[in-house]
Amino acid sequence: MARVLKVLGRVMRTGGKFPEAPCSRKNWFFGHARELTNPATRLDIIDSWCEAVGTCEYRLVSRRGLLVTELEDVAKLSALRPRTVQRSFMIRLAFEYFAPGVFTAELPEWTVERRIVSPAFHSNARLSEYGPKIVELSERLCQAVGGKKVAINATMYKFALDSIGLIGFGQDLDTLRGGDASMITECVRILGKRILAPLPYYRLIPFFGDRMDGGKARQRALFQFLQDVVRRGGPDHTVLAKLLEKNRSENNALADERLAGNLATLFLAGTDTTGTTMTWMVKHLAEDPALQKEARVEARRFANRPDDFGTVPLLRSLFREVLRIEGPAAVLPLQNATEPVVIAGRTVDPREYAFVIPLRFLGKHRLPPDEKDPTNFDARRWVDRKEKDGLRPWPKALMPFGFGVRTCPGKDLSELEALIAVCALLRRFEMTLVDDGKGPHKTTFAFTMIPDRDIYVNFRNI
Structure with missing residues (x-):
């Protein structure tokens, strides 16, 4: 009851420190929540608020958020992590229920976890050790799609899931050939549902709350499985x-x-994200024969090692552009947990707002002034043959893997997975996008930003 009264008190509070997000469906109880009901349009609405008002606030029942749209303020938040500015409490609470690890940890535990986790990813030598397993799975991927019309989003999700199993702890989930990984995929589904819920029902209703969506049983099964894996040790x-x-x-x-x-x-943060990125890469290649032909030349000289990243600048540019426009992490929720922070000239007290960094908006609207058509997709945008690795430096506005010391440690592994898989497909197949008659594919929010419907591609053997 005390929690319910606390929520109602926050709902009844009036006024704010920042301009309010323009909303045609605002409600006294739900606030802006009704405007954001449809996952297919949610990100477009957030982008429209940022374009119309800039830095602005919104309310989802009792939860107040602040969209931070100026790069100098984003840089300030980055500099204050992880001591003063931390991950949003509600996101951390939902995620840690299924994955209590470095993603959700804060000081002082984060320092230890980061020190233990990072060495598994942060060198080309380490990543090269994982390459052969990814190559093995890329062969299965080619067998799964060869000569067929395939829903590439579902297939790439399975590839990413199988990659994490083999790379993570030597477990062959084999979902590309019909293996069952529902224990993990159900956790992802429930996590997305909890993140979207305007009311944290699993906290407000003791005992029954975390059982209403089956989360408790799934969490127990996942942890029993993974703790057994840890006790056995990894190959x-x-x-x-x-x-x-x-x-x-x-x-x-x-x-x-x-x-x-x-x-x-690894599973919850590394399957949807990498799988979705590879999906959009294949989709753009399949709908643009000239791009596909040019990329195939690169694919044939790529030796599946991080040391060879410099040989595929076009494919790496495509990878970056997908992250900029259709990236799986379109917003980054944070909060100031310990001290007041000044944003847009106004002082924000600890936990007063969830800071939301609109990554897609910043990537489209905060690029350098001389950037050509920044709101349009251009697979060749980042290619620069004069640079050592063939790519232009990333602008500060692009933060698909987070920023500062809390940058995702798995970002290089994600790129290696994507390049090995897409290059394998380019070497073996001509890819053609299937027109389903429903117009352009868009993004929608689940646990991450994913395609709004299946993307079908025909794979014809070369």
Whole structure:
């Protein structure tokens, strides 16, 4: 009851410190929530608010958010992480239920977890050890799509899931050939539902709340599975083997539960994101024969190693442009947890607002003034043959993997997965986008930003 009264008190509070987001469906109780009901239009609405007002506030029942649209303010928030500015409490609460790891950890635990997790990803030598497993799965991927019309979004999700299983701890989930990974995919579905819920029902209703959506049973099954994996230990050349090796050298070693939580983080943060990025890459290649032909030349000289990234500047440019326009992480929710922060000339007290960084808006509208057609998709936008790696430097507005010291440690692994998979397809097939008669594909919000419907592609053997 106390929690319910607290929510009602926040709902009844009037006034704010910042311009209010323009909303035609605002309600005294739900606030702006009704305007954001449809996942297919949610991000477009947020972008329209940012274009119309700039930095502005909104309310979802009792939760107040602040859309931060100026790069100097974003840079300030970046500099204050992780001590003063942390991940949004509600997002952290929902995510940590299924994956208590480095993604959700804050100080002082974050320092230890980051020190143990990062070495598994942060060198070309480490990533090269994972390459052969990804190549093995790319062969399965080619077998799964060869000579067929395929829903590429579902197929790429399975490829990403199988990659995490093999790279993470040597477990062959084999979903590309019919293996069952519902234990993980159901956790992703429930997590997305909880993040979207305007009321955190699983907190407001003791005991029954976290059982209303089946989350408790799924969480127990996932953790039992992953803790058993941790106790058995990981084969050589897996993320788990690296975690266990580093953990043994730590004075404050992580318990098996936290190690299992970091494996869960790999699944929940690394499947939708990488799978969706690869989906859009294939979609753009399949609808543009000239782009596909040019990319195929690069694919044939790529040796599936991070040291060879410089040989595929066009494909890397495509990877970046997908992240800019159709990236799986379109917003980044934060909060000032310990001290007041000045945003747009106004002082924000701790936990007063959730800071929401609109990543897609910044990527489209805060690029340098001389950028050509910044709101349009251009697969060749980042190619610059004069640069050492063939790519222009990323502007400060592009933050698809977060920013500052909290940048995602798996970002290079994600790019390696995408390049190996897409290059394998380019070498073997001519790809053609299937027109379903429903107009352009758009993004919609689930756990991450995903295609609003299946994207079908025909794969014809070369």
